[in-house]
Amino acid sequence: MIAFLDYGAGNVRSVINAIESLGEEVRVVQTAEDILSAERLVFPGVGAFGSMMNILNEKNYVAPLRDYLNSGRPFLGICLGLQALFEGSEEAPGVRGLGFIPGLVKRFDIDLSVPHIGWNGLNIKKPSRIFTGLGGNEKFYFVHSYHVVPKDDGAVLTTTDYGCEFVSSIQIGNITATQFHPEKSGSSGLRILKNFLETSEEQSIPVRSAQTTRLAKRIIACLDVRTNDRGDLVVTKGDQYDVREKGVVRNFGKPVELARRYYQEGADEITFLNITGFRDFPLEDMPMLEVLRQTSKNVFVPLTIGGGIRDYRDKNGRQYKALEVASEYFRSGADKVSIGSDAVLIVEEYLRTGRKTGLSSIEEISRVYGNQAVVISIDPRRVYVRSPDAVKHQVIETTIPGPRGEGYCWYQCTIKGGREGRDLDAITLAQVCEKLGAGEILLNCIDRDGTNLGFDLELINAVSEAVSIPVIASSGAGRVEHFYEVFTLTEAESALAAGIFHRKEVPIAEVKNHLKGKVEIRL
Numbered sequence: 001m002i003a004f005l006d007y008g009a010g011n012v013r014s015v016i017n018a019i020e021s022l023g024e025e026v027r028v029v030q031t032a033e034d035i036l037s038a039e040r041l042v043f044p045g046v047g048a049f050g051s052m053m054n055i056l057n058e059k060n061y062v063a064p065l066r067d068y069l070n071s072g073r074p075f076l077g078i079c080l081g082l083q084a085l086f087e088g089s090e091e092a093p094g095v096r097g098l099g100f101i102p103g104l105v106k107r108f109d110i111d112l113s114v115p116h117i118g119w120n121g122l123n124i125k126k127p128s129r130i131f132t133g134l135g136g137n138e139k140f141y142f143v144h145s146y147h148v149v150p151k152d153d154g155a156v157l158t159t160t161d162y163g164c165e166f167v168s169s170i171q172i173g174n175i176t177a178t179q180f181h182p183e184k185s186g187s188s189g190l191r192i193l194k195n196f197l198e199t200s201e202e203q204s205i206p207v208r209s210a211q212t213t214r215l216a217k218r219i220i221a222c223l224d225v226r227t228n229d230r231g232d233l234v235v236t237k238g239d240q241y242d243v244r245e246k247g248v249v250r251n252f253g254k255p256v257e258l259a260r261r262y263y264q265e266g267a268d269e270i271t272f273l274n275i276t277g278f279r280d281f282p283l284e285d286m287p288m289l290e291v292l293r294q295t296s297k298n299v300f301v302p303l304t305i306g307g308g309i310r311d312y313r314d315k316n317g318r319q320y321k322a323l324e325v326a327s328e329y330f331r332s333g334a335d336k337v338s339i340g341s342d343a344v345l346i347v348e349e350y351l352r353t354g355r356k357t358g359l360s361s362i363e364e365i366s367r368v369y370g371n372q373a374v375v376i377s378i379d380p381r382r383v384y385v386r387s388p389d390a391v392k393h394q395v396i397e398t399t400i401p402g403p404r405g406e407g408y409c410w411y412q413c414t415i416k417g418g419r420e421g422r423d424l425d426a427i428t429l430a431q432v433c434e435k436l437g438a439g440e441i442l443l444n445c446i447d448r449d450g451t452n453l454g455f456d457l458e459l460i461n462a463v464s465e466a467v468s469i470p471v472i473a474s475s476g477a478g479r480v481e482h483f484y485e486v487f488t489l490t491e492a493e494s495a496l497a498a499g500i501f502h503r504k505e506v507p508i509a510e511v512k513n514h515l516k517g518k519v520e521i522r523l
C-alpha cells in the first residue's frame, strides 16, 4: 500500500494511475496521522511553490512530513515534491519549504525558453536502485521553470543540462525525489516508479554514451474532438477548420482508443481539443472529462486539453470561473489546459485598458497551477497587405505573395474555431499572453490546417522570435521532411500533427526515424 499525498492541486490522477498500473494499491492521505503512519509515501507536486506550501500549512501536514522524512522511510517526491524538500523558493519569496535539504529553489536564468518543457536525459552521479533496468540514455519528461540548488552535492543523484547543468533528482537513503515526471515518461518512467515500489537493495549505475543531456524536440499527436450529428463523441479533422465532408462530420474514431494508439506509437505528448468547446460548457460536457480519465489510465505521456476554458454562467445563473473548469480537467488527468478564444478576448481587454486584472483565466490558472500548465492555442489566418505600415498590426514580409502580389501579411487572430476574425495579430497575442503567465504557445494556422503543405515557417519564426516561452508548431504537416524543416528552420520546440497520423499516411515512428541522428528526439 502506497500512501499518496494529494494536496488538491493539479494532475495527481496520472501518478495514481501509473502506480496502479504497476499493480500497487494507493491510499490517499486524508489526515496528518496518515502521513505519520505511512510505510511508503509518494508526494507528487504540481502547481506553484507558494500555494503548495500554503495548503500544506493549512492542512497541518508540514510537521508530519518533516517527521516522516527524518524517519528515513521510503519517500518519492516528484517535481514540486522535490522542491518542497528545500528551504524556500524564488517562486514564493518569504514562504518556507520543508527545509529537509539545505538549499534553495531558483528560477532558470538562461537564454533558452523557460519553462523547460519536454524530454531530457540524466547525468547519473551515483548508483541507485531507482536505475535498475535502465540503459542510461533514456529521456524523461520535465516541465518546470525552477530548479533546486542544494548547498552541497551529497544528495545529488542526477543532473540534467538545459542552458546550465541543474539538479534533476536527489537521493538521501530511502528519500528520492525527481524534478522530472516518471508518471509522464512512458515506459522508462514506469520503470523508475517500479524500482521505487520494489524493495530490492541492488544499486545500479547505467552507462550513458553522451557527455551532456539534450532536450528533445517533441512530436505531438492532436485529436480534435466533437460530437457528430449522431451524438457520438468522435475524433474529427478539418481542412482549414472545416470538419465536414459532404455535410457530414469526419469521423476518425474514438478519442480514448486513438490516444492510446498514439502513445504506443511513440507520441511524446497528446493534445485533445474540444473544438466545439466555445459553445458547450465543459462541466456539462462530461464526455471530455471521461475521455481524460480513461486516457490517463494507460497513456503515460503528457496530456493537454483545450476547448471551452473560460468563465461561464450556467442556465441556473451560477457563475463558474475558468479556473474551476481547468481544475476539473486537471483532476481528470490533464497536465496542461489550452486556452483559445478566451485568450483573444483577454488580450483585447488588456490592450484596451493597459492593465492586468489578475482575474483572467490565464492569470488565475497559471497562478494556481504554474505557467507551464497554461497553453495558448492560437488560430490565426493570413491577411495580406501591400506595405508593412498598411495596418497597425505586427506585419511580416512574406516569400509567399498574396492573391494580388502583396509581399506582406499579418496573422489575424480568430475565435470560435476560426469563425470570427478579430482586430488583433497573433504575434501581439502571444506576447501579451506570455506577460499574463502563459507557459507555451500552440500555434495553429488556418491557411495550412489539413493541407499537407508543410508548416507555415514564417508564422512560426515570427511568433517564436517574439516570445521566450516554447512554441508548438501546428498545421500543415504532410511529410516527414516537414518536421525536419520546422525543427531546423525555426525555433519551434515541438511539432504537432493530426491528419497524417489519423489517416495513417505518415506514422509517428516514421517521423522519428527520419529525424534520428539529425534532430534530438526521444526514441
Ligand code: 1PR
Pocket: 222, 223, 224, 237, 238, 240, 241, 242, 243, 273, 274, 275, 276, 277, 278, 306, 307, 308, 309, 338, 339, 340, 341, 342, 377, 378, 379, 415, 416, 417, 418, 444, 445, 448, 449, 450, 451, 452, 474, 475, 476, 477, 496, 497, 498, 499, 500
Ligand atoms: O476557443 O478555447 O474553446 O478552444 C477551441 C480549440 O479548438 C482551439 O484550440 C482551436 O484551435 C480548436 N478548434 C476549433 N475549431 C477547430 C476546427 O478545426 N474546426 N481545431 C479547431 C483546431 C487545429 C489543430 C490541428 C492542426 C494540425 N485544430 O489542432 O490539429 O491544424 O492539423 P493537420 O496536421 O491535419 O494539418 P476555445
